[in-house]
Amino acid sequence: MITLHHLNRSRSHRILWLLEEIGIPYDVKHYARDVKTNLAPPELLAIHPLGKSPMVEMEGRLITESAAIVELICAKHAPQMIPKIGTDAHIQHLELMHFAEGSAMTPILLNLYVDRLGDAGAPLHPRIQQQLESHYGYMNDIIGTHGHYVLNELSAVDIMLSFPAEIAMMQSRAKDFPRLAEFVNRIHARPAYNRATERGAI
Numbered sequence: 001m002i003t004l005h006h007l008n009r010s011r012s013h014r015i016l017w018l019l020e021e022i023g024i025p026y027d028v029k030h031y032a033r034d035v036k037t038n039l040a041p042p043e044l045l046a047i048h049p050l051g052k053s054p055m056v057e058m059e060g061r062l063i064t065e066s067a068a069i070v071e072l073i074c075a076k077h078a079p080q081m082i083p084k085i086g087t088d089a090h091i092q093h094l095e096l097m098h099f100a101e102g103s104a105m106t107p108i109l110l111n112l113y114v115d116r117l118g119d120a121g122a123p124l125h126p127r128i129q130q131q132l133e134s135h136y137g138y139m140n141d142i143i144g145t146h147g148h149y150v151l152n153e154l155s156a157v158d159i160m161l162s163f164p165a166e167i168a169m170m171q172s173r174a175k176d177f178p179r180l181a182e183f184v185n186r187i188h189a190r191p192a193y194n195r196a197t198e199r200g201a202i
């Protein structure tokens with residue numbers, strides 16, 4: 001049985017969604033962000049030194065990092081969600097699994113933190129903005145005609161890119177990146193996505 005350590009309003013929703021899509025039984029341990037700081041509670045630090053979510057317990061191991069968790073769960077329970085090794089699609093899969101956290105999240109987080117500096121952060125904003133445009137633009141342009149990344153149906157990369165795509169929409173960028181907006185609308189209409197939202201509610 002998989003146990004998910006789930007923090008509200010977080011990347012952990014990716015894992016809930018994946019588990020609901022696959023339809024395997026799992027447990028959820030809920031953690032609430034601090035209402036003032038928005039940070040994770042110290043209980044997560046007792047589980048792993050980084051104290052972040054998602055984390056899963058699976059086959060006697062604790063696993064961190066959403067891309068690693070998605071990859072491992074798909075490999076074991078939904079191999080059709082990962083392209084076959086040796087294909088071009090698999091190379092694209094690897095690139096985008098890493099892009100989702102390693103590249104797309106960088107300008108998003110910089111934007112969040114530099115905003116808090118007020119006027120002092122002004123010299124940094126043009127570069128951050130340019131990077132946001134470039135990353136969102138890339139995510140917008142590479143969606144396939146079938147409405148998914150990489151494969152003709154839902155894959156591990158769709159799960160990973162859902163998080164930065166949703167942030168783009170929260171930043172009101174639907175008009176600038178209409179294909180990304182359609183992607184987000186499509187995933188929000190999936191029954192498994194909505195079951196995940198219900199399961200994640202505290």
Ligand SMILES: N[C@@H](CCC(=O)N[C@@H](CS)C(=O)NCC(=O)O)C(=O)O
Nearest residue numbers: 010011039040052053054065066101
């Ligand atoms: N790269 C990690 C990032 C994990 C991460 O930063 N999680 C956030 C939630 S979206 C978190 O736990 N934040 C709470 C905190 O830092 O206190 C992953 O993809 O799992």
